[in-house]
Amino acid sequence: MSGTLYLVPTPIGNLGDISPRMADTLAQADFIAAEDTRVTVKLLNHLGIKKPMAAYHRHNTEASGRAIVNRLLAGESCALVTDAGTPAISDPGEELVSQCAQLGIPVCAVPGPCALVTALAVSGQPTGRFTFEGFLAMNKKNRRAHLESLRWEQRTMIFYEAPHKLAATLQDLADTFGAERTVSLCRELTKLHEEIVRTTLGQAAACYQENTPKGEFVLVVRGAERPEELEPTLEDGLVLVERLREEGLSLRDAVKRAAKELGLSRNQLYNLAMDR
Numbered sequence: 001m002s003g004t005l006y007l008v009p010t011p012i013g014n015l016g017d018i019s020p021r022m023a024d025t026l027a028q029a030d031f032i033a034a035e036d037t038r039v040t041v042k043l044l045n046h047l048g049i050k051k052p053m054a055a056y057h058r059h060n061t062e063a064s065g066r067a068i069v070n071r072l073l074a075g076e077s078c079a080l081v082t083d084a085g086t087p088a089i090s091d092p093g094e095e096l097v098s099q100c101a102q103l104g105i106p107v108c109a110v111p112g113p114c115a116l117v118t119a120l121a122v123s124g125q126p127t128g129r130f131t132f133e134g135f136l137a138m139n140k141k142n143r144r145a146h147l148e149s150l151r152w153e154q155r156t157m158i159f160y161e162a163p164h165k166l167a168a169t170l171q172d173l174a175d176t177f178g179a180e181r182t183v184s185l186c187r188e189l190t191k192l193h194e195e196i197v198r199t200t201l202g203q204a205a206a207c208y209q210e211n212t213p214k215g216e217f218v219l220v221v222r223g224a225e226r227p228e229e230l231e232p233t234l235e236d237g238l239v240l241v242e243r244l245r246e247e248g249l250s251l252r253d254a255v256k257r258a259a260k261e262l263g264l265s266r267n268q269l270y271n272l273a274m275d276r
């Protein structure tokens with residue numbers, strides 16, 4: 001019979017958030033798969049746990065994943081941890097869980113710290129319906145396509161971001177959703193310098209353009225408010241056509257894509273673009 005893969009969350013900044021069940025699961029697993037064994041060994045030392053470890057990170061998911069799955073199939077149990085927060089959420093682990101699910105290997109998630117849920121709860125934004133968007137792509141084209149797909153999103157949107165990319169991301173969000181859209185910048189959650197700034201995307205972008213931010217951030221952006229006023233217009237279509245043209249698309253292809261993305265008439269948009 002195969003062993004179980006345990007997903008064990010770790011504190012996102014406050015060691016007081018370690019739960020007895022997290023510690024027990026780490027202590028009882030046959031081995032621990034860790035994103036960075038140097039980070040995890042500090043946690044294990046704090047808990048007084050000694051355990052064999054295997055490295056499982058984004059650069060070795062295939063080979064290391066195969067080895068972990070084989071050990072699980074042979075009957076060993078594994079606790080998967082990442083540097084901080086819940087494994088498999090914008091962290092290594094998603095593929096391993098999917099492989100285990102396909103092979104019928106039991107997976108057990110221990111609930112615990114997760115930056116997105118902590119940020120949403122404290123954000124002051126509507127929490128009833130939300131969408132988690134993770135990190136925006138670095139690649140310009142994918143990033144733009146991701147943001148365009150969210151232009152009319154009415155649910156609260158949650159983004160992860162690294163501090164050195166924060167200013168550029170806030171500017172891109174302001175360009176997509178408008179400078180007046182509200183955002184909660186949730187910084188250093190659970191840590192000594194935790195700070196929640198509730199402001200607009202325009203103000204946040206301007207502020208961080210001048211000051212390089214420190215610490216970790218989750219951005220919680222309010223969804224579009226009045227859909228009837230926000231229905232895409234032909235003018236919006238023209239703006240998108242121009243951007244796509246800048247990316248090298250022909251007028252015909254740009255119109256085709258923009259019309260499809262915004263639900264506009266291709267002919268009307270084409271005629272208007274030809275007149276400009």
Ligand code: SAM
Binds near residue numbers: 012085089162186187
């Ligand atoms: N799996 C983790 C989770 O869901 O908690 C997230 C890992 S992801 C690689 C790291 C990102 O989570 C950071 O770039 C930041 O956006 C967010 N994050 C993690 N810890 C945080 C904290 N203490 N305060 C604010 N954001 C944090």
